[in-house]
Amino acid sequence: MFPKKTVLSVAGILAATLLASACSSGDDAGGTAAGGPGSNQSATPASVSIEPADANGVSPTTPIVVKAANGKLTGVTVTNSKGKAVEGKIAADGLSWTNSEVLGYGGTYHVVAHAQSADGKPVEKAGDVVTVSPKKQANANLIPAPSAVKSTGVGVGQPIVFSFGTAVKDKAAVEKALTVESSPKQEGSWYWMDDKNVHYRPKEYWQAGTTLTVSAKIYGVDFGNGVFGAEDRTETYKVHDSWIAKADGSNEQMQIFHDGAMVKTMPISMGKDATPTHLGAHVISDKQANYTMDSCTYGVCPPDPKAYRSDEKYSQRISNDGEFVHENPNSVGQQGSSNVSHGCINLNAANAQWFFQNFGLGDVVEVANSGGPQLPVWDLYGDWSKSWTDWQKGSAL
Structure with missing residues (x-):
């Protein structure tokens, strides 16, 4: 039997040996703790996506977008079928590329993208984008x-x-x-x-x-x-x-307003009962110093009693069915007293020339009390015949 002091010494030696062994666990194999410095576990690989992906029938205005995940783009090339490169740019953060050049119709665009993961490993991605070919x-x-x-x-x-x-x-x-x-x-x-x-x-x-x-x-x-x-x-x-003419069939007069102020009044003759001038706001769409007016141009031809063909001066079209403001020497006697035209607004030579010199495309002739129907919205520029509420209903949105 050993002395008490000797037993305690052996126990201490065993404890020290066990402690040293625990502190150096794994060192003999030459490894490191998981996730520590020198770990041989590889980083997540980079991935690349192309949008639209392998697409066919794409609108040429749809952008080609190349994106990188778990890494950054190092280069992107997009070429058309002739090998011409499409202009584009990699974003400052290296995560995306978008074309800056608009694509064409009926084109095949080959995309090749390169990226690099955090540990430097390269990745390549290729694909094609085909744009629509319109009929x-x-x-x-x-x-x-x-x-x-x-x-x-x-x-x-x-x-x-x-x-x-x-x-x-x-x-x-x-x-x-x-x-x-x-x-x-x-x-x-x-x-x-x-x-x-x-x-x-x-x-x-x-x-x-x-x-x-x-x-x-x-x-x-x-x-x-x-x-x-x-x-x-x-x-x-x-x-x-602003030039606006207000033609009144009840007194056969036309008042001229320039920027809201009345500057002139002139006698007129509008459409007779059989061919009344349309009511409402008309817009001048054409002007000719010399013009042949032929009712056959809008489907009224001889032997129709409403048919006519005549050479007129200082003519300005106000609708697409034969209505003009123009000189007519044959109706000077009726101008200011009765309406005898085929639908036009007749003026004498001096007034017709003045009107021709001052009015033009987009200027307005408002017709009242003519005895005629409202100018249809579809009659060239019958746009103002609609109320604002009804006009808005013509939108597709």
Whole structure:
């Protein structure tokens, strides 16, 4: 039996040995604790996505977007079928790339993207984006032609018209792409006259001096039935000072207002009972110093008693069914006393020339007490025949 002191010494040695062994666990294998410095566990690999992914029939205005996750993009190339690169840029954070160049119709675009994960491992992703091939492309034709009124401007009654030349099935989609910005600002709205033509007018006549910026951002817009917008268009119109004529069939007089002030009164002869002049606001759409008026142009031909053909001077069209303001020496005796025309507003030579010199496209002729029906909204510029509430109902939105 050992002495007590000797037993305690052996126990202490055993405890010290166990403690040292616990503190150095794993060292003999040459490893490290999980997740510590020098760990051989790899980082999460980077991934790349292409949007729209392997898409067919995409609108050319839909952007190609390349995105990286768990890493950053190091390079992206997009080329068309001819090998031409599409311009684009990687975002400052390296997480995305978007094309800055608009794509074309009927194109195949090959996308190759490279990215790198946090541990430097590269990743590559490739894909194709195919844009739609329209059956037909529609242009946004503007009326009046901006070139025709560049030097003169337009009158306060001028509607803005887009004529597409082909039927529009999805009117709402197209209308969303159309804008008219007025300075000073005025409330306005679109009205679809038919499947091909849409008009824009303000609630009230344009303010004199207004600038109108008209845009059709229709490229890539689906009109329906395989028709897509051909190209975007933006034009500017200037509204000149206000010229409004008020023609009254009850006294055969026409008062002329310039910027709200009456400046002249002239005797007139309007449409006779068989061919009365339409009521309401008319807008001048054309002016010719010499013009042959032929009722056959709107379907009234001999032997119809309403048919006519004559050469007239200082003629300004106010509707599309043969109504003009013009000189007529044959009715001078009736001007100021009776209405004898085929629907036109007749003037004597001096007044017709004065009117021709001062009035032009977009200026207004308001007709009252003619005995005729209201000018139809579809009759060229019958836009002002509708109340504002009814006009707004013609919008597709």
